[in-house]
Amino acid sequence: MTFRKYLVLAGITIFSTAGDSLLARGMKEFGGVNVSLHNLPSLLLAILNPWVTAGILLLLAFFTCYISALSWADLTYVLPATSLAYVLVALIGHFRLHEVISPTRWLGIMLIAAGVGFVAAGPSVTPTRHRESSPDVAEMES
């Protein structure tokens, strides 16, 4: 794992969190329109909302980071990193928006953080015969 790869994993967490919050903000501003396939035109209009546009762009950035991480790390390594987004949302809500976090949610935050720590401390990729050996593979076998 190089520093750049950790940056990509951080990108997954940050872009998905930011993308989701911008999208949610945009859709709320868009109004309480019942979004369904029956009013497809209004759904298309929602894309014109700047918050929604920004949210979609960030989610595209998230997806790019996600698939590039999958190109060099195991699925079971990358997925816990994506779950850090839940923690980030809650912490932003608590420290920026002064939302109250219940003890149950704090426990959830701690469990997720512990799970991510468990995976991050281990190897990032399963070595295969078909793949060329990379530093990560050596790291796993050591």
Next chain:
Amino acid sequence: MNDLYAWSAIALIILASTTGDVLLSYSMKRVGDVGELWQQRGIMAVLARVLTTPTFALGLMAMAVAFYSLLFGLSWGNLSLVVPASASLTFVANAVAARIFLHERVGRRRWIAALLVAAGVALMAI
């Protein structure tokens, strides 16, 4: 009755998103390290190789199915049931699927992590 609908939507979400994640992971492993590929052959080579991997398109379709199942699930069941149940069970399903289909070495460390994260996600969404 609505409970049955909600749980079948949850089952469909788990199935579709696990299928999608496994297919995407499989495709990207075939593409190879995109960072190295980008440095050696340029961004267009990366895009071309990703987009011409057939399983990548299948993975995207499975993700779309998962997204629409979530929308249907939300119209049948409560937000507080559908989201945590599907998100946390998907973590466990992914660990099982990654081991079976991707032959990933899911050791004790990753099992514990999958269960901790699944429990944590369920608690967060309550």
